[in-house]
Amino acid sequence: MIVPVEKFGVKFLSIGFFVNPENALVWRGPMASNALKQLIGDALWGELDYLLFDLPPGTSDIHLTLVQTVPVTAAVIVTTPQEVALADVTKGVNMFQSKSIDVPVLGLVENMSWFTPAELPKNKYYIFGKEGGKKLADKMGLKLLGQIPVVQSICEGGDAGVPVAAFPETVTGQAFARLADEVALQLQIRNNEMAPTQKVKISRK
Numbered sequence: 164m165i166v167p168v169e170k171f172g173v174k175f176l177s178i179g180f181f182v183n184p185e186n187a188l189v190w191r192g193p194m195a196s197n198a199l200k201q202l203i204g205d206a207l208w209g210e211l212d213y214l215l216f217d218l219p220p221g222t223s224d225i226h227l228t229l230v231q232t233v234p235v236t237a238a239v240i241v242t243t244p245q246e247v248a249l250a251d252v253t254k255g256v257n258m259f260q261s262k263s264i265d266v267p268v269l270g271l272v273e274n275m276s277w278f279t280p281a282e283l284p285k286n287k288y289y290i291f292g293k294e295g296g297k298k299l300a301d302k303m304g305l306k307l308l309g310q311i312p313v314v315q316s317i318c319e320g321g322d323a324g325v326p327v328a329a330f331p332e333t334v335t336g337q338a339f340a341r342l343a344d345e346v347a348l349q350l351q352i353r354n355n356e357m358a359p360t361q362k363v364k365i366s367r368k
Contacts, residue, residue: 165206171329174211176202192224199228213350220251222258230264230363237353237360239308239346241272244295252296256303266360269349270306271296272342278313284334287312306349309342311335 167174178198182188190198208214216235218226229235238259242252252271259266273296277287290313300307314335320327328339 196228234360237267237269243275244292270308271300273310276310308345
């Protein structure tokens with residue numbers, strides 16, 4: 164069995180843990196799908212509050228493998244504000260909401276919403292466009308779960324292995340805390356109002 168890495172009270176696994184970081188991972192769909200199944204079924208996850216999957220953009224074999232392997236309770240779609248990103252997000256939302264997949268979408272998260280310099284924490288510079296995620300959420304009848312600003316500390320924290328969410332007094336720490344609270348709330352509402360999701364069954368008709 165695979166023992167997940169644990170830090171800040173969060174267990175996590177990545178295929179990157181099992182390959183040389185200098186090597187390109189050149190896999191066809193079936194190989195990537197089997198790896199995902201192993202990370203789900205062959206890991207000692209133990210008792211969890213939530214199990215989150217960080218999926219690649221698009222509508223690939225990985226997405227289909229996931230919904231066929233576990234009953235996915237809901238999807239959270241992450242976008243950036245610019246138009247080219249919103250086009251892919253629309254496809255992702257439509258995939259999860261399609262009759263054959265039928266996974267509820269809790270809402271959208273708008274990443275890189277604005278740039279805030281550390282020395283000017285109240286200033287907002289909309290580098291990638293303004294409120295594209297909010298406009299798309301309104302258009303598709305979805306909840307905007309949160310907006311995450313671009314701050315240099317996110318990069319620095321990632322490189323150092325210390326997430327900005329660990330610092331609740333910061334702008335980004337507060338943004339991630341609000342996002343986590345909203346996701347938990349919407350998930351509770353989803354579970355109270357909707358039946359559990361079923362695994363997608365393969366039809367060979």
